[in-house]
Amino acid sequence: MKATIAQYYAGDSLLHRLDPRAKFVAVSALAVALFVRDSFAGLTVYAAAAVLAYALSGVPFAWFWRAFRPLLWLVALTFAAQVVFAPGAPFFSLWFIHVSWRGLELATYLSLRLVVLVLVGSILTLTTPSIALTDGVAWLGRPLRRLRVPTDELALMVTIALRFIPTLFVELDTIMRAQRARGADFRRGGLRERTRSLVPVLVPLFVLSFRRADELALAMEARCYRPGALRTRLHPLCAHWSDVVLLVATAAVIAAGLLV
């Protein structure tokens, strides 16, 4: 089992070198702009910008496809649901499915939005190491510290959680195999039986994780970690004029999409 969550492609493209904060703001702004207006022309502008961004990222198509493909199902499902349940006079009916032009139109908008959203989101995670992204978001969330929200600690938690995901997958696999060697069968039976059969797998995994949390906390304190204390970074975030260009370009694209 290979985890492809936040899969980073190590490269040296223009996009790789941009500050994660600027990238995050750009993606977030674009995500919002996508849903403002129902316009095919506008969405096409955004789609074109996203494709251009992908071209600039230098990420091989195979990598991108691996992250993208599973989500196509979601898009297809959303399209179908929209078509079936949208209002409007149907021009075609089969059983309880009524297809109207309006429905097709709405479905197309939604699907296109989702595709662009996923495309842009994937480019973000493919060109930004998760630790940099987490640092960037934590920096952007600084104002929340005034509301006693522990943004830096949350960012560290996310980083640590991400670090242990592959390890947990391996441990999960091992525990499942060990229980299978004792006769457990995770594929047999209905929902209830299958859920019960997960107990011998989930309990050890939880216990292991709690023990890990204890030991890890100790090891971190032994290396002088203190929640709330000021921490520097080996790779500090550093904005350049190229990041300003990105933000300006994104604003221009958003404007174009809204005005077209």
Added chain:
Amino acid sequence: MSPSPDETAPLFDISGLHYRYAGAQADALADLDLEVHEGEFVAVVGANGSGKSTLARLLGGLDKPAAARRALACGHDLLSEAGRLAARRDVGVLFQNPENQLVAQCVEDDVAFGLENLAWPAADIGRRVDEMLARFGLEELRRREPHMLSGGQKQRTALAGVIAIPRRVLVLDEPTALLDPAGREEVLAAVRELRGDGLAIVFITQEMDETVGADRLVALERGTEAYAGDAGGLFADAALVRRLGLGLPAAGELALALAKQGRDLPGLPLTMDELLEVLGGAT
């Protein structure tokens, strides 16, 4: 490593140390004394439940002693919270499980973690990390993720991360217990190198063969000191060694088995050569 301002003051000056876990029937540590000086390599041995890991945590300022007449680590008072926090800076602690010490998503970032916590400037962190990676043979693994490392590599990474913060003394809590023979050798070699540099080391273990060459040996039994002195003195008392439940090298096991047969040997051999000598003499 800058020399200590006062060469004569011990790095650990502990007297009457007590610790008990909440709800426990007995003390985990009872009236323990320990002194460690600059450059010393002190081995602390004991079976499971003897209090070794508790001692490691207390020495590192990671837990509060229940009581002590004196508990100074590098001049910091372990009985006070401020003292403990300060001790964490001077005392490095390496634990048993390499997996549960690695925090970051790659080796380089993990080695940097401690220095980031101390708010060092980025450039200084970079230099020190490079130094540590070179020192522990981890340069090729710089961007490797933890789950792709072998046990020995993980433990070396953890060690590099601990030592990245310049320390005055290092405490190792059974660092090779979970490693295969290759990994064990890697870590022991790294520790030998650190010792060669003059760093004071407290090496906690259950295996007698890892205490070879220690300046001093302290044996724990149920939280108290059962022996303190040089290594040779402990080996001379076969009955005590057996009572302590420690892991002996094969030569020692055989000598104990011979003693059981009624064949008394002068002292406990640790190596094949020592055993042959003893056998040759005793025929």
Added chain:
Amino acid sequence: MSGHEAVAGEAPDKPRGPGAPGSAGMSLVCGDVSFSYEEARAPIPALRDVSFELRAGGSLALMGASGSGKSTLLQVIRGLDAPERGAVRLDGADPADAGYAALQREVGLVFQAPELQLFAATARDDVAFGPRRLGWPEAQVTAAVDAALDVVGLPPARFAERHPYALSGGEQRRLALAGVLAMRPRLLLLDEPFVSLDPGTRRHLVDILERLKAAGVTLLLATHDVDLAWALCDELLVLGEGRVVAAGPWDFSTAGGRLLAANRLREPFIVELWRRLGCDPQHAPRTAAQAAEALS
């Protein structure tokens, strides 16, 4: 399981009785077993044309560097993975034969650090997991659980109702072993059972395995400890990068010694001692106790 006779005067938590799980041991034959792991870019060959035989009631030490395929081989033998090529024959039966699945259920596999799999609220429930999965009637399950707890030195009277996590590390390891023994395996596969054990539990475990051997169980022990391998196993199988590099009885001749060295395995301590004392290393005793007797 044949009964657990109380042995007067023995310390309460030493293993008691022969604890024989069932009748005679199972024979094992691996013929050209090959297996690869599916990976994103290219399959990783983990086992290549592994062939060897282990007679019923025999004992085999499986050795080799980390990554040489030991764990994979054990899991393929148990049937958790099917080999790509070749076959694992249990008691002479092929995978295609009718009774093969039943034979697989008589193969016990103890994973590395098996205490990581403990999950039940009581020791009894955890050990009962395997037998219950086999569909045994509750009375038979109880008998098997009690016998298994006895064999590993955790007498049911004291330990059956304890919570697994309240036990010490050594006790947990033995409890996990009991979980496998309760299923009465005739072929027992162990993956590095001695790692991270304190010296006392290590000795205890050697005791338990010797008794199982004496009761006729076939033993396949993957370990990197050459002295323990020598103490417990008649034969040796060395893997290197998924291939068999040595198989058969221990061989301490010059050629044999070279083979061991080439695979970064030293001679067992007692064997070397015998050699240096001028005796025939091939007939060196297996354990320290036996050596002490011989030297007296």
